[in-house]
Amino acid sequence: MKRILIIGANSAIATACAREWASQGASFFLVARHPEKLSQTAADLVARGAGACHTYALDVTHLDAHPAMLTAGLDALGEIDIALIAHGTLPDQAACEQNATLAVTAFTLNATATLALLTLLANQFERQRHGTLAVITSVAGDRGRPSNYVYGSAKAAVSTFCEGLQARLFKAGVHLIDIRPGFVATPMTQGLPLPAALVAQPDAVAKRIVTGIERQVDVLYAPAFWALIMLIIRTIPGVVFKRLSL
Numbered sequence: 001m002k003r004i005l006i007i008g009a010n011s012a013i014a015t016a017c018a019r020e021w022a023s024q025g026a027s028f029f030l031v032a033r034h035p036e037k038l039s040q041t042a043a044d045l046v047a048r049g050a051g052a053c054h055t056y057a058l059d060v061t062h063l064d065a066h067p068a069m070l071t072a073g074l075d076a077l078g079e080i081d082i083a084l085i086a087h088g089t090l091p092d093q094a095a096c097e098q099n100a101t102l103a104v105t106a107f108t109l110n111a112t113a114t115l116a117l118l119t120l121l122a123n124q125f126e127r128q129r130h131g132t133l134a135v136i137t138s139v140a141g142d143r144g145r146p147s148n149y150v151y152g153s154a155k156a157a158v159s160t161f162c163e164g165l166q167a168r169l170f171k172a173g174v175h176l177i178d179i180r181p182g183f184v185a186t187p188m189t190q191g192l193p194l195p196a197a198l199v200a201q202p203d204a205v206a207k208r209i210v211t212g213i214e215r216q217v218d219v220l221y222a223p224a225f226w227a228l229i230m231l232i233i234r235t236i237p238g239v240v241f242k243r244l245s246l
C-alpha cells in the first residue's frame with residue numbers, strides 16, 4: 001500500500017491524482033491551506049478506497065513551518081513512497097510588471113517555497129533510499145514568453161533545480177519526476193481565454209502523472225503533445241521569438 005504526501009492537496013490536478021491512488025488503497029498525508037476543504041478532500045478519498053487520510057494545514061510561503069509539517073507527515077505515514085508538490089498560482093502578469101512586490105510574491109509561492117520543500121523532502125528521501133519526489137512545474141517554464149514570464153521564470157527555476165536534484169537522488173535510488181502540464185481546466189485557468197482544443201481535463205492529466213510516476217519518467221509533458229509544441233517553441237530563433245506576442 002502506497003504512502004503518499006501531497007502538498008497543495010486541494011488543487012484540482014492533485015485531487016485527481018489522489019483519486020487514482022485512492023482506488024489502489026493508498027494512505028495519504030494531505031497538506032493545504034484550508035482545513036475545511038482538506039477534510040472534504042480526505043472524506044472523498046476514503047469513500048473512493050483510500051486507507052488512512054491525515055490532513056495538515058500549511059501556507060507553503062511560511063518556510064519556517066515546513067519541517068514541522070514533514071515531521072507530522074512521517075509520524076502519520078512512517079516513510080513516504082510518493083511526495084507530490086502541487087501548489088501554485090497564476091499571477092496577473094500585467095500587474096506584476098507594474099509592481100515588483102507582486103512579482104516577487106508570485107515567485108516566492110511558485111519557486112522559493114517549492115525549492116524549500118524540495119530541499120527538505122530530498123534529504124528525507126535520501127535517508128530512506130527509495131521513493132518518488134513528484135513536482136508539478138509547467139510548460140511555461142520551457143521558454144520565457146511576454147504574456148507570463150513571471151510565472152514561467154518561477155517554474156523554470158524549479159525545473160532547473162529538479163534537473164540537478166534528480167541526478168543527486170538517482171544515486172540514492174530515489175526517483176524525481178518534473179511534471180510539465182500544458183493548459184488544464186482547473187480553478188487556476190478559470191475564465192482565461194484559452195484555445196479549447198489545447199485544454200485538458202484534470203482526470204486525463206492525473207492518469208498520465210500516475211503512470212509517469214510508475215514508469216519513472218524524468219520529465220513528463222501532460223498531455224503528451226505538449227512535448228512537441230514546446231520543442232517547436234524552444235527552437236524558434238530569439239530574433240524571431242522576441243517579435244512574437246505569445
Ligand SMILES: NC(=O)c1ccc[n+]([C@@H]2O[C@H](COP(=O)([O-])OP(=O)(O)OC[C@H]3O[C@@H](n4cnc5c(N)ncnc54)[C@H](OP(=O)(O)O)[C@@H]3O)[C@@H](O)[C@H]2O)c1
Nearest residue numbers: 010011012013033059060086087088138181183184186188
Ligand atoms: N491549470 C493549468 O493549466 C496548469 C498548467 C501548468 C501547470 N499547472 C500547475 O499545476 C499545479 C496545480 O494547479 P491546478 O491547475 O490544479 O490549480 P488549482 O486547482 O488552482 O490549485 C492550486 C493550489 O495551490 C494552492 N495554493 C496556492 N497558494 C498556496 C499557499 N500559499 N500555500 C499552500 N497552497 C497554496 C491552492 O490552495 P487554496 O485552495 O488554499 O487556494 C490550490 O489548491 C500548480 O503548480 C500549477 O502551477 C497548472
